[in-house]
Amino acid sequence: MTGRLDRAQPYVLGLFRIVVGLLFACHGAASLFGVLGGAAGTGGTVETGAWPSWYAAVIQLVGGGLVLLGLGTRVAALIASGSMAYAYFKVHQPSALWPLENGGEPSALFCWAFLLLVFTGSGAFGLDRLFARRSAAGDRPAAERQTPVAA
Known part of the structure:
Protein backbone atom coordinates (compact mmCIF):
# COMPACT_ATOMS: atom_id res chain seq x y z
CA MET A 1 0.00 0.00 0.00
CA THR A 2 2.80 2.42 0.91
CA GLY A 3 4.43 1.89 -2.49
CA ARG A 4 1.28 2.99 -4.31
CA LEU A 5 0.96 6.06 -2.13
CA ASP A 6 4.61 6.94 -2.71
CA ARG A 7 4.16 6.68 -6.50
CA ALA A 8 1.15 9.03 -6.32
CA GLN A 9 3.00 11.63 -4.25
CA PRO A 10 4.20 13.90 -7.12
CA TYR A 11 0.69 13.96 -8.61
CA VAL A 12 -1.03 14.78 -5.32
CA LEU A 13 1.61 17.42 -4.62
CA GLY A 14 0.98 18.89 -8.08
CA LEU A 15 -2.75 19.05 -7.44
CA PHE A 16 -2.12 20.61 -4.01
CA ARG A 17 0.08 23.27 -5.64
CA ILE A 18 -2.56 24.02 -8.29
CA VAL A 19 -5.37 24.44 -5.74
CA VAL A 20 -3.31 26.57 -3.34
CA GLY A 21 -2.04 28.75 -6.18
CA LEU A 22 -5.53 29.21 -7.63
CA LEU A 23 -7.04 30.17 -4.27
CA PHE A 24 -4.21 32.61 -3.56
CA ALA A 30 -10.57 40.10 -5.71
CA SER A 31 -8.52 42.83 -4.07
CA LEU A 32 -7.12 44.35 -7.25
CA PHE A 33 -10.10 44.10 -9.60
CA GLY A 34 -13.14 43.80 -7.32
CA VAL A 35 -14.11 40.41 -8.74
CA LEU A 36 -15.19 37.38 -6.67
CA GLY A 37 -16.50 39.58 -3.88
CA GLY A 38 -13.82 42.25 -4.07
CA ALA A 39 -11.47 43.50 -1.39
CA ALA A 40 -12.34 41.99 1.99
CA GLY A 41 -15.73 40.87 0.65
CA THR A 42 -16.92 44.43 0.02
CA GLY A 43 -16.98 44.23 -3.76
CA GLY A 44 -14.44 47.07 -3.92
CA THR A 45 -10.77 47.22 -4.68
CA VAL A 46 -7.74 48.29 -2.71
CA GLU A 47 -6.26 51.69 -3.55
CA THR A 48 -3.34 51.47 -5.97
CA GLY A 49 -0.04 51.73 -4.12
CA ALA A 50 -1.63 51.52 -0.64
CA TRP A 51 0.72 49.90 1.86
CA PRO A 52 0.55 46.98 2.53
CA SER A 53 -2.77 45.91 0.98
CA TRP A 54 -2.06 46.72 -2.67
CA TYR A 55 1.40 45.13 -2.56
CA ALA A 56 -0.05 42.06 -0.84
CA ALA A 57 -2.69 41.77 -3.55
CA VAL A 58 -0.05 41.94 -6.29
CA ILE A 59 1.97 39.23 -4.54
CA GLN A 60 -1.18 37.15 -4.22
CA LEU A 61 -2.13 37.49 -7.88
CA VAL A 62 1.33 37.08 -9.42
CA GLY A 63 2.68 34.61 -6.85
CA GLY A 64 -0.50 32.58 -6.89
CA GLY A 65 -0.45 32.48 -10.69
CA LEU A 66 3.17 31.34 -10.78
CA VAL A 67 2.53 28.65 -8.17
CA LEU A 68 -0.61 27.57 -10.04
CA LEU A 69 1.41 27.12 -13.22
CA GLY A 70 4.35 25.57 -11.40
CA LEU A 71 6.70 28.20 -12.83
CA GLY A 72 9.42 29.39 -10.46
CA THR A 73 7.47 27.59 -7.77
CA ARG A 74 10.06 27.65 -4.99
CA VAL A 75 10.87 31.36 -5.29
CA ALA A 76 7.23 32.41 -5.75
CA ALA A 77 6.19 30.23 -2.79
CA LEU A 78 8.93 31.71 -0.60
CA ILE A 79 7.76 35.27 -1.32
CA ALA A 80 4.10 34.29 -0.85
CA SER A 81 4.88 32.52 2.42
CA GLY A 82 6.74 35.56 3.72
CA SER A 83 3.90 37.88 2.76
CA MET A 84 1.43 35.70 4.65
CA ALA A 85 3.70 35.57 7.71
CA TYR A 86 3.82 39.38 7.60
CA ALA A 87 0.04 39.53 7.25
CA TYR A 88 -0.44 37.23 10.22
CA PHE A 89 1.98 38.92 12.60
CA LYS A 90 1.29 42.55 11.61
CA VAL A 91 -2.43 42.47 10.83
CA HIS A 92 -4.00 39.58 12.72
CA GLN A 93 -1.85 38.60 15.71
CA PRO A 94 -1.90 42.01 17.46
CA SER A 95 -5.66 41.69 18.04
CA ALA A 96 -5.50 38.21 19.64
CA LEU A 97 -3.05 35.35 20.10
CA TRP A 98 -4.83 32.49 18.35
CA PRO A 99 -5.70 32.44 14.62
CA LEU A 100 -9.25 31.36 15.43
CA GLU A 101 -9.67 34.48 17.57
CA ASN A 102 -7.96 37.00 15.31
CA GLY A 103 -9.23 35.92 11.87
CA GLY A 104 -5.76 34.94 10.76
CA GLU A 105 -6.42 31.31 9.83
CA PRO A 106 -6.20 31.88 6.06
CA SER A 107 -2.92 33.77 6.46
CA ALA A 108 -1.44 31.06 8.68
CA LEU A 109 -2.58 28.23 6.41
CA PHE A 110 -1.31 29.93 3.24
CA CYS A 111 1.99 30.71 4.97
CA TRP A 112 2.60 27.07 5.88
CA ALA A 113 1.28 25.68 2.58
CA PHE A 114 3.66 27.88 0.61
CA LEU A 115 6.54 27.07 2.94
CA LEU A 116 5.90 23.39 2.22
CA LEU A 117 6.11 24.10 -1.53
CA VAL A 118 9.44 25.87 -1.03
CA PHE A 119 10.89 22.58 0.18
CA THR A 120 9.00 20.12 -2.02
CA GLY A 121 8.98 21.96 -5.32
CA SER A 122 6.17 21.89 -7.84
CA GLY A 123 5.40 18.17 -8.03
CA ALA A 132 13.82 20.85 -16.50
CA ARG A 133 13.19 17.89 -18.83
CA ARG A 134 13.82 20.01 -21.93
CA SER A 135 17.07 21.42 -20.56
CA ALA A 136 18.20 17.95 -19.47
CA ALA A 137 17.48 16.63 -22.97
CA GLY A 138 19.42 19.54 -24.46
CA ASP A 139 22.43 18.75 -22.28
CA ARG A 140 22.81 15.25 -23.70
CA PRO A 141 25.08 14.65 -26.70
CA ALA A 142 23.30 14.62 -30.07
CA ALA A 143 23.95 10.89 -30.55
CA GLU A 144 22.04 10.09 -27.35
CA ARG A 145 19.09 12.34 -28.30
CA GLN A 146 18.38 10.51 -31.52
CA THR A 147 15.95 7.66 -31.25
CA PRO A 148 16.73 4.55 -33.28
CA VAL A 149 14.47 3.89 -36.27
CA ALA A 150 12.68 0.54 -36.13
CA ALA A 151 13.45 -1.70 -39.08
Whole structure:
Protein backbone atom coordinates (compact mmCIF):
# COMPACT_ATOMS: atom_id res chain seq x y z
CA MET A 1 0.00 0.00 0.00
CA THR A 2 2.80 2.42 0.91
CA GLY A 3 4.43 1.89 -2.49
CA ARG A 4 1.28 2.99 -4.31
CA LEU A 5 0.96 6.06 -2.13
CA ASP A 6 4.61 6.94 -2.71
CA ARG A 7 4.16 6.68 -6.50
CA ALA A 8 1.15 9.03 -6.32
CA GLN A 9 3.00 11.63 -4.25
CA PRO A 10 4.20 13.90 -7.12
CA TYR A 11 0.69 13.96 -8.61
CA VAL A 12 -1.03 14.78 -5.32
CA LEU A 13 1.61 17.42 -4.62
CA GLY A 14 0.98 18.89 -8.08
CA LEU A 15 -2.75 19.05 -7.44
CA PHE A 16 -2.12 20.61 -4.01
CA ARG A 17 0.08 23.27 -5.64
CA ILE A 18 -2.56 24.02 -8.29
CA VAL A 19 -5.37 24.44 -5.74
CA VAL A 20 -3.31 26.57 -3.34
CA GLY A 21 -2.04 28.75 -6.18
CA LEU A 22 -5.53 29.21 -7.63
CA LEU A 23 -7.04 30.17 -4.27
CA PHE A 24 -4.21 32.61 -3.56
CA ALA A 25 -4.50 34.21 -7.01
CA CYS A 26 -8.25 34.60 -6.47
CA HIS A 27 -7.56 36.64 -3.32
CA GLY A 28 -5.28 38.93 -5.32
CA ALA A 29 -7.78 39.28 -8.18
CA ALA A 30 -10.57 40.10 -5.71
CA SER A 31 -8.52 42.83 -4.07
CA LEU A 32 -7.12 44.35 -7.25
CA PHE A 33 -10.10 44.10 -9.60
CA GLY A 34 -13.14 43.80 -7.32
CA VAL A 35 -14.11 40.41 -8.74
CA LEU A 36 -15.19 37.38 -6.67
CA GLY A 37 -16.50 39.58 -3.88
CA GLY A 38 -13.82 42.25 -4.07
CA ALA A 39 -11.47 43.50 -1.39
CA ALA A 40 -12.34 41.99 1.99
CA GLY A 41 -15.73 40.87 0.65
CA THR A 42 -16.92 44.43 0.02
CA GLY A 43 -16.98 44.23 -3.76
CA GLY A 44 -14.44 47.07 -3.92
CA THR A 45 -10.77 47.22 -4.68
CA VAL A 46 -7.74 48.29 -2.71
CA GLU A 47 -6.26 51.69 -3.55
CA THR A 48 -3.34 51.47 -5.97
CA GLY A 49 -0.04 51.73 -4.12
CA ALA A 50 -1.63 51.52 -0.64
CA TRP A 51 0.72 49.90 1.86
CA PRO A 52 0.55 46.98 2.53
CA SER A 53 -2.77 45.91 0.98
CA TRP A 54 -2.06 46.72 -2.67
CA TYR A 55 1.40 45.13 -2.56
CA ALA A 56 -0.05 42.06 -0.84
CA ALA A 57 -2.69 41.77 -3.55
CA VAL A 58 -0.05 41.94 -6.29
CA ILE A 59 1.97 39.23 -4.54
CA GLN A 60 -1.18 37.15 -4.22
CA LEU A 61 -2.13 37.49 -7.88
CA VAL A 62 1.33 37.08 -9.42
CA GLY A 63 2.68 34.61 -6.85
CA GLY A 64 -0.50 32.58 -6.89
CA GLY A 65 -0.45 32.48 -10.69
CA LEU A 66 3.17 31.34 -10.78
CA VAL A 67 2.53 28.65 -8.17
CA LEU A 68 -0.61 27.57 -10.04
CA LEU A 69 1.41 27.12 -13.22
CA GLY A 70 4.35 25.57 -11.40
CA LEU A 71 6.70 28.20 -12.83
CA GLY A 72 9.42 29.39 -10.46
CA THR A 73 7.47 27.59 -7.77
CA ARG A 74 10.06 27.65 -4.99
CA VAL A 75 10.87 31.36 -5.29
CA ALA A 76 7.23 32.41 -5.75
CA ALA A 77 6.19 30.23 -2.79
CA LEU A 78 8.93 31.71 -0.60
CA ILE A 79 7.76 35.27 -1.32
CA ALA A 80 4.10 34.29 -0.85
CA SER A 81 4.88 32.52 2.42
CA GLY A 82 6.74 35.56 3.72
CA SER A 83 3.90 37.88 2.76
CA MET A 84 1.43 35.70 4.65
CA ALA A 85 3.70 35.57 7.71
CA TYR A 86 3.82 39.38 7.60
CA ALA A 87 0.04 39.53 7.25
CA TYR A 88 -0.44 37.23 10.22
CA PHE A 89 1.98 38.92 12.60
CA LYS A 90 1.29 42.55 11.61
CA VAL A 91 -2.43 42.47 10.83
CA HIS A 92 -4.00 39.58 12.72
CA GLN A 93 -1.85 38.60 15.71
CA PRO A 94 -1.90 42.01 17.46
CA SER A 95 -5.66 41.69 18.04
CA ALA A 96 -5.50 38.21 19.64
CA LEU A 97 -3.05 35.35 20.10
CA TRP A 98 -4.83 32.49 18.35
CA PRO A 99 -5.70 32.44 14.62
CA LEU A 100 -9.25 31.36 15.43
CA GLU A 101 -9.67 34.48 17.57
CA ASN A 102 -7.96 37.00 15.31
CA GLY A 103 -9.23 35.92 11.87
CA GLY A 104 -5.76 34.94 10.76
CA GLU A 105 -6.42 31.31 9.83
CA PRO A 106 -6.20 31.88 6.06
CA SER A 107 -2.92 33.77 6.46
CA ALA A 108 -1.44 31.06 8.68
CA LEU A 109 -2.58 28.23 6.41
CA PHE A 110 -1.31 29.93 3.24
CA CYS A 111 1.99 30.71 4.97
CA TRP A 112 2.60 27.07 5.88
CA ALA A 113 1.28 25.68 2.58
CA PHE A 114 3.66 27.88 0.61
CA LEU A 115 6.54 27.07 2.94
CA LEU A 116 5.90 23.39 2.22
CA LEU A 117 6.11 24.10 -1.53
CA VAL A 118 9.44 25.87 -1.03
CA PHE A 119 10.89 22.58 0.18
CA THR A 120 9.00 20.12 -2.02
CA GLY A 121 8.98 21.96 -5.32
CA SER A 122 6.17 21.89 -7.84
CA GLY A 123 5.40 18.17 -8.03
CA ALA A 124 3.76 16.88 -11.19
CA PHE A 125 1.98 19.01 -13.80
CA GLY A 126 4.26 22.03 -13.31
CA LEU A 127 6.05 24.02 -15.97
CA ASP A 128 9.19 23.77 -13.82
CA ARG A 129 9.34 20.05 -14.59
CA LEU A 130 8.66 20.54 -18.27
CA PHE A 131 11.51 23.03 -18.61
CA ALA A 132 13.82 20.85 -16.50
CA ARG A 133 13.19 17.89 -18.83
CA ARG A 134 13.82 20.01 -21.93
CA SER A 135 17.07 21.42 -20.56
CA ALA A 136 18.20 17.95 -19.47
CA ALA A 137 17.48 16.63 -22.97
CA GLY A 138 19.42 19.54 -24.46
CA ASP A 139 22.43 18.75 -22.28
CA ARG A 140 22.81 15.25 -23.70
CA PRO A 141 25.08 14.65 -26.70
CA ALA A 142 23.30 14.62 -30.07
CA ALA A 143 23.95 10.89 -30.55
CA GLU A 144 22.04 10.09 -27.35
CA ARG A 145 19.09 12.34 -28.30
CA GLN A 146 18.38 10.51 -31.52
CA THR A 147 15.95 7.66 -31.25
CA PRO A 148 16.73 4.55 -33.28
CA VAL A 149 14.47 3.89 -36.27
CA ALA A 150 12.68 0.54 -36.13
CA ALA A 151 13.45 -1.70 -39.08
